[in-house]
Amino acid sequence: MMKTFVRETILNLKGYETKNTPYVYKLDANEGKTLFFSDQATSEREDFNRYPDNEATVLCEVMGKFLGVPTENIVAGNGSSEMIELIMKTFIDTGDGVLSFTPSFSMYEVFTNIYSGRFFSVPSRRDFSLDVDALIAKANEIKPKVILLCNPNNPTGAFLTEAEIKKVIEETNAIIVVDEAYIEFSDGSFVNQVNQYENVIVLRTVSKAFGLASIRLGFMVANKEVINIIKKVKPPYNLNSLSQKYGIEALQKTEKMSRYVLEIKQEREKLYQEMKKLNIEVYPSQANFLFFKSTLVDLAERLQEKGILIRQFSGDLAWYYRVTIGEKEENSAFLNGVKEMVSHASS
Ligand SMILES: *Cc1c(COP(=O)(O)O)cnc(C)c1O
Numbered sequence: 001m002m003k004t005f006v007r008e009t010i011l012n013l014k015g016y017e018t019k020n021t022p023y024v025y026k027l028d029a030n031e032g033k034t035l036f037f038s039d040q041a042t043s044e045r046e047d048f049n050r051y052p053d054n055e056a057t058v059l060c061e062v063m064g065k066f067l068g069v070p071t072e073n074i075v076a077g078n079g080s081s082e083m084i085e086l087i088m089k090t091f092i093d094t095g096d097g098v099l100s101f102t103p104s105f106s107m108y109e110v111f112t113n114i115y116s117g118r119f120f121s122v123p124s125r126r127d128f129s130l131d132v133d134a135l136i137a138k139a140n141e142i143k144p145k146v147i148l149l150c151n152p153n154n155p156t157g158a159f160l161t162e163a164e165i166k167k168v169i170e171e172t173n174a175i176i177v178v179d180e181a182y183i184e185f186s187d188g189s190f191v192n193q194v195n196q197y198e199n200v201i202v203l204r205t206v207s208k209a210f211g212l213a214s215i216r217l218g219f220m221v222a223n224k225e226v227i228n229i230i231k232k233v234k235p236p237y238n239l240n241s242l243s244q245k246y247g248i249e250a251l252q253k254t255e256k257m258s259r260y261v262l263e264i265k266q267e268r269e270k271l272y273q274e275m276k277k278l279n280i281e282v283y284p285s286q287a288n289f290l291f292f293k294s295t296l297v298d299l300a301e302r303l304q305e306k307g308i309l310i311r312q313f314s315g316d317l318a319w320y321y322r323v324t325i326g327e328k329e330e331n332s333a334f335l336n337g338v339k340e341m342v343s344h345a346s347s
Helices: 057-067 079-091 107-114 132-142 162-171 191-196 224-233 241-251 254-277 299-305 328-346
Strands: 074-077 097-102 118-123 146-150 175-179 200-205 218-222 289-293 320-324
Touching (some): 057 074, 079 107, 079 146, 079 175, 079 200, 079 218, 097 107, 097 132, 132 162, 191 200, 254 289, 299 328
Parallel strands (some): 097 146, 175 200
């Protein structure tokens, strides 16, 4: 059934295969000699003249342990961004529908357009909570091939419960992608359910909670059949050896991440309460940011004058903003900047 969503050209594709044959003289891949950084390699695999492990095996094993999911259910790549693109490459032919909520992660629409798909979206409720019944109704009308659920949702912080995600899966007929870029800051992941379904893909990243945006590392978690098709589509050696190495190290020290997440959640709650006190329309968030509305004139520009950057929206979302929860000092600087503007506006 899942295969009916896969583009025909992909179904007949043979992926790039690599072997790990033991050797004395490795003369099969046209690799050069190590001229640079030779002192930094800690194993032959990491030697700079060698291609990296095509399947990032050790990294996927470590990620599998962290998630409680078998290695065979995981593909690693250059951020969840590469994973979103791989999904489009695999399933979206010209004119195929892709459905999501709005507002949500802007790249869903961009990648859909790059692959000549048709992007549809269902608006959030007035309080920016997500209406799965409206999404299901839209899906049954337009029959998308792919439905993207950003959970928690960027930029609003809204959260879908496990029951709501299951409802979408059961009452639609599409590949369901759950983008869990911010899941560590929330109440629960869907990742352990991937083997329950043939059409569900969960995306994870180390860019947010793990604080490793620079190494561009993300993961796709899905049942084996989906994973095997994705592996045919992904470019050979897509993930460089340094990202594999740093990823393995970080994913073996997840207590560090957990402690940080706890701090951010506390800071999020504090900032939320403080903003409420200022009568700012701020929305509950399960991520490392707060989404809010403010009618203070030129809010973002005036914060920027103090060196404080926040995300500003336009169009339907004029007067809405998203602020990342940072270090205590950063959050205070933001809050003080806003307080100053509030007092000016009311005097
Ligand atoms: C940040 C973000 C990503 C991108 O993550 P990378 O792993 O850095 O590519 C994907 N989805 C959402 C919703 C994000 O906010």
